Amino acid sequence: MADTIRLRIRRQDSPDAPTRWEEFDVPYRKGENVLTCLMDIQKSPVTSGGRRTTPVVWESNCLEEVCGSCSMIINGRARMGCTTLVDKIEKPITVEPLTKFPVVRDLMVDRSRLFDGFRKVHAWIEIDGTHDLGPGPRVAPEVQAARYDMSRCMACAICLEVCPQVNSHSKFIGPAALNQVRLFNTHPTGKMQRDARLTAIMGPGGITDCGNAQNCVKSCPKEIPLTDSIAGLYRETTWYGLLGWLKK
Amino acid sequence: MAKADIRIAVVGGGLAGLMTAIKVAELGHKVDLFSLVPVRRSHSVCAQGGINGAVNTKGEGDSPLVHFEDTVYGGDFLANQTQVKMMCEMAPAIIYMFDRMGVPFSRTPEGLIDFRRFGGTRFHRTAFAGASTGQQLLYALDEQVRRFEAEGLVTKYEFWEFLSPVIDDNQVCRGLTAMNLRTLEVQAFPCDAVVMATGGVGLIFGKSTNSVICTGSAQSALYQQGVKYANGEFIQVHPTAIPGEDKLRLMSESARGEGGRVWVPRRGGDERDPESIPEDERWYFLEEKYPAYGNLVPRDIATREIFQVCQDGFGIGGGNMVYLDLTHIPAEALDRKLGAILEIYEKFVGEDPRHTPMKIFPGVHYTMGGIWVDADQMTNVPGIFATGECDYSIHGANRLGANSLVSCIYAGAVAGPAAVGYATGDRHGETYNGLHEGEARRQAEINERLKNQRGPENAYLLHEEMGEWMTDNVTVIRYNGKLEETDAKLQELIERYGRVDINESVYWSTQALPHARHLYNMLQLARVITLGALRRNESRGAHYKPEFPERNDAEFLKTTIAVYTPEGPEFSYEDVDISLIPPRRRVYDIVKEAPKVAGDQPPPDEFHVEAHLERERKDKQHPFEDSSKNVT
Numbered sequence: 015m016a017d018t019i020r021l022r023i024r025r026q027d028s029p030d031a032p033t034r035w036e037e038f039d040v041p042y043r044k045g046e047n048v049l050t051c052l053m054d055i056q057k058s059p060v061t062s063g064g065r066r067t068t069p070v071v072w073e074s075n076c077l078e079e080v081c082g083s084c085s086m087i088i089n090g091r092a093r094m095g096c097t098t099l100v101d102k103i104e105k106p107i108t109v110e111p112l113t114k115f116p117v118v119r120d121l122m123v124d125r126s127r128l129f130d131g132f133r134k135v136h137a138w139i140e141i142d143g144t145h146d147l148g149p150g151p152r153v154a155p156e157v158q159a160a161r162y163d164m165s166r167c168m169a170c171a172i173c174l175e176v177c178p179q180v181n182s183h184s185k186f187i188g189p190a191a192l193n194q195v196r197l198f199n200t201h202p203t204g205k206m207q208r209d210a211r212l213t214a215i216m217g218p219g220g221i222t223d224c225g226n227a228q229n230c231v232k233s234c235p236k237e238i239p240l241t242d243s244i245a246g247l248y249r250e251t252t253w254y255g256l257l258g259w260l261k262k
Numbered sequence: 263m264a265k266a267d268i269r270i271a272v273v274g275g276g277l278a279g280l281m282t283a284i285k286v287a288e289l290g291h292k293v294d295l296f297s298l299v300p301v302r303r304s305h306s307v308c309a310q311g312g313i314n315g316a317v318n319t320k321g322e323g324d325s326p327l328v329h330f331e332d333t334v335y336g337g338d339f340l341a342n343q344t345q346v347k348m349m350c351e352m353a354p355a356i357i358y359m360f361d362r363m364g365v366p367f368s369r370t371p372e373g374l375i376d377f378r379r380f381g382g383t384r385f386h387r388t389a390f391a392g393a394s395t396g397q398q399l400l401y402a403l404d405e406q407v408r409r410f411e412a413e414g415l416v417t418k419y420e421f422w423e424f425l426s427p428v429i430d431d432n433q434v435c436r437g438l439t440a441m442n443l444r445t446l447e448v449q450a451f452p453c454d455a456v457v458m459a460t461g462g463v464g465l466i467f468g469k470s471t472n473s474v475i476c477t478g479s480a481q482s483a484l485y486q487q488g489v490k491y492a493n494g495e496f497i498q499v500h501p502t503a504i505p506g507e508d509k510l511r512l513m514s515e516s517a518r519g520e521g522g523r524v525w526v527p528r529r530g531g532d533e534r535d536p537e538s539i540p541e542d543e544r545w546y547f548l549e550e551k552y553p554a555y556g557n558l559v560p561r562d563i564a565t566r567e568i569f570q571v572c573q574d575g576f577g578i579g580g581g582n583m584v585y586l587d588l589t590h591i592p593a594e595a596l597d598r599k600l601g602a603i604l605e606i607y608e609k610f611v612g613e614d615p616r617h618t619p620m621k622i623f624p625g626v627h628y629t630m631g632g633i634w635v636d637a638d639q640m641t642n643v644p645g646i647f648a649t650g651e652c653d654y655s656i657h658g659a660n661r662l663g664a665n666s667l668v669s670c671i672y673a674g675a676v677a678g679p680a681a682v683g684y685a686t687g688d689r690h691g692e693t694y695n696g697l698h699e700g701e702a703r704r705q706a707e708i709n710e711r712l713k714n715q716r717g718p719e720n721a722y723l724l725h726e727e728m729g730e731w732m733t734d735n736v737t738v739i740r741y742n743g744k745l746e747e748t749d750a751k752l753q754e755l756i757e758r759y760g761r762v763d764i765n766e767s768v769y770w771s772t773q774a775l776p777h778a779r780h781l782y783n784m785l786q787l788a789r790v791i792t793l794g795a796l797r798r799n800e801s802r803g804a805h806y807k808p809e810f811p812e813r814n815d816a817e818f819l820k821t822t823i824a825v826y827t828p829e830g831p832e833f834s835y836e837d838v839d840i841s842l843i844p845p846r847r848r849v850y851d852i853v854k855e856a857p858k859v860a861g862d863q864p865p866p867d868e869f870h871v872e873a874h875l876e877r878e879r880k881d882k883q884h885p886f887e888d889s890s891k892n893v894t
Contacts, residue, residue, distance in 0.1 A: 028768070139364040149362075154369070
């Protein structure tokens with residue numbers, strides 16, 4: 015193994031600036047991840063051609079794949095920078111920002127539409143207040159286990175990035191927000207606002223925009239059964255729509 | 263509908279900050295919430311193992327009083343006891359609150375919340391959601407805050423950095439300044455109270471288990487403007503972390519709570535595969551030395567033992583690592599209870615901990631010290647409050663596992679209403695001749711200076727150098743000579759900081775300038791930690807000096823208080839509230855002489871706890887109104 019690693023990074027100074035490629039050689043250390051390489055660039059922002067440049071900008075926080083910050087495209091694939099180990103991927107390493115979100119700078123993108131989606135689908139339980147009202151409802155271990163798998167979504171947005179239905183001409187809310195609907199609709203108290211959540215995903219950009227490409231479930235770093243969530247919601251929305259029609 | 267007039271600023275969007283914001287919004291007041299990152303990505307997300315609360319669903323005779331006693335004893339009697347007791351009383355209600363918010367806590371077959379064991383106690387007291395409890399709790403509060411956002415009570419400033427409090431000539435806080443991290447625009451925000459919830463300071467040690475935003479920069483900015491900083495020298499080094507190039511990744515205490523065993527080969531330098539080393543050639547040193555608590559001795563003790571075993575040449579292959587072994591537990595049970603953390607190990611190390619013992623070593627983890635606060639979480643500067651890991655109040659000299667999440671919520675639940683109460687007084691509504699503009703200008707000038715400064719130094723390399731010095735000399739074992747050298751080094755780094763070039767020509771969304779600002783503040787706080795350690799000539803909890811191996815209550819049963827001066831921190835010492843449990847020697851090789859609280863039986867007289875509890879029930883309304891009914 016060489017002593018240095020070469021990185022090819024797609025850079026952009028601001029949302030409206032042109033993009034450019036820059037290459038860097040950084041020291042190799044066994045076991046390191048792609049973010050360690052980016053940190054090395056901060057310590058010496060000089061391209062492999064010897065030209066001084068600015069440090070690369072990216073988003074990261076926990077470095078242990080639970081905060082969801084560091085999604086990027088590495089060697090053509092959307093993944094988390096922190097869990098992409100240099101030893102396990104091809105060199106030179108190509109790093110680009112996610113493509114379905116506006117670039118802020120370099121590898122940093124604006125994912126606020128993801129959080130907007132959570133707000134739109136009513137992704138919370140309407141508690142009466144934080145004062146002491148005793149324990150919540152009992153929950154069967156199987157229900158908890160299924161909800162726990164869904165609850166680990168860290169809002170990394172990779173499922174939106176890889177979904178062919180999420181693009182500039184579509185309003186599709188994406189798998190992450192749909193998964194939130196399923197998460198809250200399977201909770202004994204959350205069920206009470208089930209209709210509000212289902213209504214939110216039945217209009218344009220809602221669940222029927224899913225094209226069942228299944229890319230989301232294959233790419234989710236947390237292996238959340240996103241397509242199970244979506245299939246479950248299909249059934250729920252169908253019944254809900256039918257009942258609504260019958261009531262008319 | 264928002265009530266007129268009062269405006270509270272909350273700085274930090276982790277558990278403590280979000281809890282504060284919710285409590286203020288529930289009272290009908292407006293909150294400005296500042297966070298470096300989208301709040302859902304705050305460091306609370308990393309907490310793995312669980313949250314403590316003595317609900318005694320296992321019928322073991324656990325109670326909030328026993329929890330209180332364990333916490334004070336675990337903290338080596340340095341915590342102010344009244345607040346600790348209030349937190350432990352509130353803990354069951356806190357867990358129930360999260361339960362009602364829909365947190366997927368692991369369940370018993372009867373559908374009740376399941377509890378696991380954690381260090382420093384002999385009871386199953388820790389509620390957990392798999393091994394990603396912090397993530398689940400943070401999301402629950404984030405979701406509730408989103409509701410208040412929709413109602414217009416909470417305004418989020420994400421990707422904004424707190425820079426400084428705005429303090430008037432009478433030393434009263436009138437607002438804060440913050441910087442938009444996209445544009446670098448500095449703005450002053452007038453408000454009636456500021457509640458800090460900015461977490462720990464792990465990044466001062468370079469590599470730690472903390473997230474990259476945990477620099478302590480905000481705390482240091484407050485300290486440099488006259489806010490007292492307490493017990494800075496108390497830094498928890500977690501016994502089990504996975505060493506890495508970019509950070510040390512936590513391997514949760516829950517791994518031991520669920521039966522994980524720590525061992526090394528009996529023969530130093532043994533290079534055989536761990537699986538091929540027979541049972542009688544393995545040294546389970548924690549179980550051997552601490553038969554009562556075994557692998558679940560408190561963190562400071564486990565850390566020192568692991569460190570010492572490696573120093574003595576018994577580390578794996580003679581190096582700085584020991585085994586944490588789960589392979590005797592069925593893989594199915596491990597997946598169910600510890601899945602998330604085993605996955606971290608697999609992803610970052612590339613080995614399956616279900617079948618191969620993990621290799622771990624201690625790493626800087628938690629900041630027990632912090633901003634000095636009173637029982638209402640208010641600092642010495644009226645109008646500034648502090649909550650969670652950034653305050654000093656609950657954990658004393660050593661934090662027990664799974665007590666951090668509960669302390670964040672407790673502090674937020676106290677600080678929110680306290681800040682509203684403070685702001686409702688007659689202290690606001692005045693105009694201030696240019697006070698806010700002046701502070702904003704001062705902060706903008708710091709940015710300009712950094713932009714224009716040229717020199718041979720790189721802020722990231724200075725940060726690395728500081729981290730190495732701090733980790734080598736101010737963590738597990740501390741010597742006065744080394745501490746003096748470290749402070750000299752820190753002063754040298756502060757001097758070299760004047761020659762930093764941030765290597766940046768594009769200021770839109772730059773990370774170099776904010777990092778350089780953090781670095782200066784980290785250096786100032788590093789001196790507080792180092793000099794506080796130098797002056798404390800005893801060993802207590804996480805602070806251990808071989809030259810002074812015993813706890814010295816006569817001189818040091820005191821809170822260290824640091825106050826900023828341009829020449830360096832000035833120290834004084836304050837008595838600790840020991841009104842409920844008289845200090846005694848802290849040992850874990852035998853079962854702790856804890857008050858036996860079973861059923862409705864009161865604890866022994868010498869603990870005075872029950873009487874105090876009664877007094878307090880009468881005096882003080884609890885932030886969770888009805889929680890007294892949970893105290894059995």
